Amino acid sequence: MRLTLERRHIITQRELVMIAIISTVCSLLAFSIVFLEAGINPIYAYIIFFDHGFTTPGLYNTIQRTTILLFDTLAFIIPLTAGIWNLGVEGQFYMGAIGAIGTSYLFANMPSYIIIPIMIIASAVLGGIYALIPGYLKGKMFINETLTTLFLNYIVIFIVMYLCRGPWMGVHGLPISKPVVPAGRVPQIGDTGIPYTIFLAIGAAIAIYIFLKKTVLGYKIKLFGHNPSAARYAGMNFARIASMTMFLAGMVGGLAGFHQISGVIGTLRHDLSPGWGYYAIVFGLIANLNPISAIIVSFVLTGFLVGTESLYPRLGMRFGVVDLFIGVFCIVFICFQFLRNYRFKLDRGGR
Amino acid sequence: MQIAIDKINPGELILEARGITKKFPGIVANNNVNFNLRAGEIHVIVGENGAGKTTLMNILYGLYKPDEGDIYIRGKKVDIKSPKDALRLSIGMVHQHNKLIPSHTVFENIIVGCSKVGKIIHRKELEEELKELCDKYQFTLDFEAKIWQLSAGEKQLVEIVRILFRGAKILILDEPTSVLTPEEMEVLMTSLKEMTKNEFAIIPFITHKIPVVLRMADRITVLRKGEVVGTLNIEDATGDKLAEMMIGRKVLFRVQKPNIEKGKEILQVKGLSALNDRNVPAVRNVSFSIREGEIFGIAGVAGNGQNELVETIVGLRKPTAGNIIFRGEDITNLSILDRRKRGMEYIPADRVEIGSVGEFSLVENIAMNLYFDDNYKHRGIFDLDKIRKKTVKLISDFNVVTQNEDFKAKTLSGGNLQKLILARSLSHDAKILVAELPTHGLDVGAIEFVRNQLIQAVKEKIGILFISQDLDEVLSMSDKIAPIYEGEFVDIIPAEKADRQMIGSMISGKQGGNRDETNT
Numbered sequence: 120m121r122l123t124l125e126r127r128h129i130i131t132q133r134e135l136v137m138i139a140i141i142s143t144v145c146s147l148l149a150f151s152i153v154f155l156e157a158g159i160n161p162i163y164a165y166i167i168f169f170d171h172g173f174t175t176p177g178l179y180n181t182i183q184r185t186t187i188l189l190f191d192t193l194a195f196i197i198p199l200t201a202g203i204w205n206l207g208v209e210g211q212f213y214m215g216a217i218g219a220i221g222t223s224y225l226f227a228n229m230p231s232y233i234i235i236p237i238m239i240i241a242s243a244v245l246g247g248i249y250a251l252i253p254g255y256l257k258g259k260m261f262i263n264e265t266l267t268t269l270f271l272n273y274i275v276i277f278i279v280m281y282l283c284r285g286p287w288m289g290v291h292g293l294p295i296s297k298p299v300v301p302a303g304r305v306p307q308i309g310d311t312g313i314p315y316t317i318f319l320a321i322g323a324a325i326a327i328y329i330f331l332k333k334t335v336l337g338y339k340i341k342l343f344g345h346n347p348s349a350a351r352y353a354g355m356n357f358a359r360i361a362s363m364t365m366f367l368a369g370m371v372g373g374l375a376g377f378h379q380i381s382g383v384i385g386t387l388r389h390d391l392s393p394g395w396g397y398y399a400i401v402f403g404l405i406a407n408l409n410p411i412s413a414i415i416v417s418f419v420l421t422g423f424l425v426g427t428e429s430l431y432p433r434l435g436m437r438f439g440v441v442d443l444f445i446g447v448f449c450i451v452f453i454c455f456q457f458l459r460n461y462r463f464k465l466d467r468g469g470r
Numbered sequence: 471m472q473i474a475i476d477k478i479n480p481g482e483l484i485l486e487a488r489g490i491t492k493k494f495p496g497i498v499a500n501n502n503v504n505f506n507l508r509a510g511e512i513h514v515i516v517g518e519n520g521a522g523k524t525t526l527m528n529i530l531y532g533l534y535k536p537d538e539g540d541i542y543i544r545g546k547k548v549d550i551k552s553p554k555d556a557l558r559l560s561i562g563m564v565h566q567h568n569k570l571i572p573s574h575t576v577f578e579n580i581i582v583g584c585s586k587v588g589k590i591i592h593r594k595e596l597e598e599e600l601k602e603l604c605d606k607y608q609f610t611l612d613f614e615a616k617i618w619q620l621s622a623g624e625k626q627l628v629e630i631v632r633i634l635f636r637g638a639k640i641l642i643l644d645e646p647t648s649v650l651t652p653e654e655m656e657v658l659m660t661s662l663k664e665m666t667k668n669e670f671a672i673i674p675f676i677t678h679k680i681p682v683v684l685r686m687a688d689r690i691t692v693l694r695k696g697e698v699v700g701t702l703n704i705e706d707a708t709g710d711k712l713a714e715m716m717i718g719r720k721v722l723f724r725v726q727k728p729n730i731e732k733g734k735e736i737l738q739v740k741g742l743s744a745l746n747d748r749n750v751p752a753v754r755n756v757s758f759s760i761r762e763g764e765i766f767g768i769a770g771v772a773g774n775g776q777n778e779l780v781e782t783i784v785g786l787r788k789p790t791a792g793n794i795i796f797r798g799e800d801i802t803n804l805s806i807l808d809r810r811k812r813g814m815e816y817i818p819a820d821r822v823e824i825g826s827v828g829e830f831s832l833v834e835n836i837a838m839n840l841y842f843d844d845n846y847k848h849r850g851i852f853d854l855d856k857i858r859k860k861t862v863k864l865i866s867d868f869n870v871v872t873q874n875e876d877f878k879a880k881t882l883s884g885g886n887l888q889k890l891i892l893a894r895s896l897s898h899d900a901k902i903l904v905a906e907l908p909t910h911g912l913d914v915g916a917i918e919f920v921r922n923q924l925i926q927a928v929k930e931k932i933g934i935l936f937i938s939q940d941l942d943e944v945l946s947m948s949d950k951i952a953p954i955y956e957g958e959f960v961d962i963i964p965a966e967k968a969d970r971q972m973i974g975s976m977i978s979g980k981q982g983g984n985r986d987e988t989n990t
Contacts, residue, residue, distance in 0.1 A: 354807030
């Protein structure tokens, strides 16, 4: 008997899921080397890890954070379906946060049912416009979107810093803004600490899935992603599609900012997100650009992230173990991508 | 496993494949194929796309392992596991799409990765050896030229020299003539004939171009649906016989074109000029007009501005001068979509990269021409049922061979993909059809189908702008013929006055038409 590799010609949805599960398990196995090196029993470590990430009360934390990562992942997925790399999710997130908190100050005396919709719209529009800039530049003048989106992230961080130390500064003199008015806070589900925005995120994922599958615009977006010259041949306008997809992505990214302001933190600060907009790139690619898979991927991976965060208080591991985990996970996942083109085959008897 | 192949007697049986069977999921690519090769012969393998030629050659070259059957070299059974093994057994392969490094020189490309060269490059000696090799077979190669500077024919020559340098005596050539101009083809054929005198054995495999096969071959093996239909000596082969063997029935080579009454002028092009992608003038002052039910043929060697002209007419390229008038309306500044809505259809030369999307299903590919039609959408949402029904109908009307309409376009063979694109273009109330190389690279059966469909379209009053590099095809299909050379129409000749020799020299720039004489 001999194990051989065989080239695949077709791959089913089920096999794709199997590959994802196998690579996840293998990455956990690979990461146990880190535990061994730190002198911790990996089985014990993983019990704590899963306990913290996927059972209550840690689960609430996971779900709450899934919301923001799902928004971010969707904001990354939509433009890439049209072949545009949106590395500016982080910036769109902060723009959304500015929009949300800014309008909450403006309409401070309004009741919840007016102020919250206004905050949602403001964050979506502001995030959308911010993403529109690189989208338009890409579509009209073919300016590389990976650079523009990335650079715009830094600009918005400095805008946030200015606002927090300047016009919107809170009472303590710290670089933190005044809090959102109580009417601008999204209610939470029972006493779980999960804001209702999670349903907004899941709804957005489903809506985007249907949008891409059923609508003419979604079809155009996919056509550009798969074959830009065929799309041009079919008479489609890239400038319009690039602007539109980026605007849409920015809107979803902006909603992540709304969630963080209105549902979780309640104040504007420059460290609202520890780089989740960049994690979205990993999540989106692992979800294979499918918005429905994105729901599952963001939940499971966020659970892992929350689980890893338990490692330093509970097991005395160092900070940075979270980044190490994401790194190991990515490398193992990429290694297993070859299974999409090849499969192992047991050669019985052998000639 | 080394088998000396240095001293071979002409006519000796050097390679034999017995009972080769290779299965892929869903198809039998080769079924009990027997094939043999003598030293000093050119043994052409012909067959339609998907007949199993490439699979057989890949087995001989060690890229695939046969499920059943054995390969013998000079009577000894061999096991070819990789191209490296194949080369050790003196078998070399030249691929259709060259695998050279564009930014490196010819010399570098020839010696790269060759075990003979060793760690240190003894440039003088190697060059000497290469020169000797080239002189022997009358190849002319500039070793210092960079690959990107070479024509398709020269690149192919580099590939051949590369394989010869590695000591191959059995040469497998994949569609060797498909990228060549007529002159380059002559040179190649002379060189190959010369090589067979030196005990080389050569296996070119070719899908169509039966005239080339007949001129080149010593023996011909015909494959159909993975099986050998027969092996012929050149004396026994005729074009009709080969075509019949290839597709299993008689084929019309000459198009039977009925006399069609021409209607009014629908497309006028006046003084059109355009630049190519490097901002060099590629189309110069082209004027012509097409009437309803007329086929206007443009004949020319690849790269003489045909593609730029077509792109300018359909709206993918901006003209620098001139006007395009379509059914009385100046469309020079309209987008491709607006032209499409008015009934201008375009079949691009590159059906894989431009004409279709491989990752999309057939339904989604058909939708490329329906997405702007309000009958197929409601408020921005596709009426998928309607599009699916239309796709199913087109697939059956145009004999597109596929399992079902949800299969991805990349699973279709070249001929079926072209049928799909043709079906899509003609399904949408076309007034004028711009067909750029519509039969290029197709097998005989598909060529016949495409040509008949074009004739059918003309009967329905559609005007066709027909671009082809195949002179015989242009001559037999068109009502008027414009030979194009360096972006200019040399002349516009009615079909009944056109003569193969004359147009042949016009497209190679050797002879100007009447127009030039009056100008100068």
